Amino acid sequence: METLDPRGAGENRLVMILRKQFLEHIGQTSPSPMMVEVDRAEGVFFYTPEGKRYFDLVAGVSVSNVGHGNRAVVEAVQRQASDYMHIMVYGELVERPQVEYARRITELLPEGIDCLYFVNSGAEAVEVALKLAKRYTGRTELISMRRAYHGSTHGAMSMMGAPEGEEWKAEFRPLLPDVKSIRFNSLEDLQQITTRTAGVLCEVVQGEAGVRLPNPEWLRALRARCTEVGALLIFDEIQTGMGRTGEMFASVKYGIVPDVVCLAKAFGGGMPLGGVAANRNILNSFTHNPCLGHITTFGGHPVCCAAGLAALNYLVDNKIVESVEAKGAKFEALVSQHAKVLEIRRSGLLIAVELGRAEYLYRLMEIFKEEGIMSDWFLYCDTAFRISPPLTISDAEIEECCAIIHRALDRL
Ligand SMILES: Cc1ncc(COP(=O)(O)O)c(C=O)c1O
Structure with a gap:
């Protein structure tokens, strides 16, 4: 077997071996x-x-x-890695980087969203939000938008809107039951959100659809319809969050207060981190019936939280x-x-x-x-x-x- 031992191998040859081993x-x-x-x-x-x-x-x-x-982020990672890394699964111990980051980020999210559940990735944040909607409302129907992308796990993939998402979903069925998709920006389709609906999942700006902007009037009507029928409005700010759209969050840009916000990508400052933010009354649903409603070993890893917090402070300070x-x-x-x-x-x-x-x-x-x-x-x-x-x-x-x-x- 060829190795990557540089002794005796020329630079070009090393590159070739690495590429071959990458493919293998x-x-x-x-x-x-x-x-x-x-x-x-x-x-x-x-x-x-x-x-x-x-x-x-x-x-x-x-x-x-x-x-x-980014030096501020690299130094925060180095400092936290030398203080402590992983100690115990999420939620048992009081870890300063998690607490500080959760407090800081909820200050910047729309009013009423005061609590954060840390996870590892965007798809996991979406999984948590979907489970939360079902658990909180006691309903089962989940609605997403056509041409939505929310991640590649079974639950998140179920929410890739039909029919466009079918190209990716077809070979992985059965996926989640009781899921349907409506047209982004269609006022008419909002009537499909009913008292059967647990949650409506929506990117504020659709990224993978090729950057499709929301009609502000439609966003307001979406918020109103969810409130009217008692469904949770879940904003996927995984791509739009942390300043990408010109405000810290796109929900703030459009002046809409969702019930739940999913975060990931830039949220970890370059480290793997996700989060689900909501009001404490909603998020606390995971503490009972059953307790441990969603658990994770690495979610909220202290080094990732330190990186995310340093990145957020960098964005704000500069x-x-x-x-x-x-x-x-x-x-x-x-x-x-x-x-x-x-x-x-x-x-x-x-x-x-x-x-x-x-x-x-x-x-x-x-x-x-x-x-x-x-x-x-x-x-x-x-x-x-x-x-x-x-x-x-x-x-x-x-x-x-x-x-x-x-x-x-x-x-x-
Ligand atoms: C809007 C949106 N939601 C969710 C995800 C999934 O995030 P992850 O790849 O961290 O699972 C992505 C990834 O591209 C995304 O753009």
Whole structure:
């Protein structure tokens, strides 16, 4: 078997061996992985071992909001790792990083949401929210939106709206029963939310649908309908939270108070962390009938909470969120000048650049790779590419990046 022992192996040969072992030993999710090796990352860039620089326009799918290698986060991780790491399953011991982070984040969430349950990921946050809705209301029906993405576990996958989600769901049935989907932004479809409904799960801005913005009137009507029939309104802020849309949370941007908020991605400051926030009366449902209604070994890991809290403080102290709208507008103004760009859909620095043709996208990803840009298309939209960089990106970096995007679009 070939090893990665560097002695006697040339640099190129080492890269080849690593790629081969990547394909042999790492479980793959697609037949054509990008296969770019990462050596280090800093700010809005990551670098290969050969020193090639990539503009990171994905940011780990809206994870690295405070930039790669953020010193405040790295130091918080180092400090907490040396104080203590994992001691006991979530919820038994009083751990300062969890308590401080929960207090701080609930101060920034819409009023009345004062309590947080920590988990490990976005999909797990969604699982918890769905269970909470059933347990709290005593009902079973769950409603999601068409073209929604909420994660890949059985429960979260069940909530990928039909019929579009069918492409992913079909081979994994049976999934959760009593689930239906309605059209995002359809006032008419809100009538399908009834007194049978336990919870309605909704991204405030639909990310994987290709950045689809909510009609504010529809959001208000959705809130009103859930209140009217006693269903919990669950906002999935996993991608939109932590400043991505130009406010700390998209629910705040649109002035809607949901019953439950799911958090993950940038919530961990680059470490794996998720959370479900709600009023204490709702979240306390897990303490009885049965007790231990949802438990997790690693949820709220102290190092992840320390990282998330440091990232949040960095965003606030440096007024990063306040700069997001202007940065998004700058991207929009510069990229939209290219003749191949048909439309830009955007909320803050969550941006879809619509080219209207899937063939363009497949070719563009190859060109981007050559030109040193990391982008992606969207799960339900392969005609648009993604711009969701770290929120710390500077004006000069936006200008340089847009010049490269223009050059790449010229080559199509
Ligand atoms: C809106 C939304 N919800 C949930 C998830 C799932 O999060 P995770 O991959 O951490 O399970 C994602 C991931 O892309 C997402 O974009």
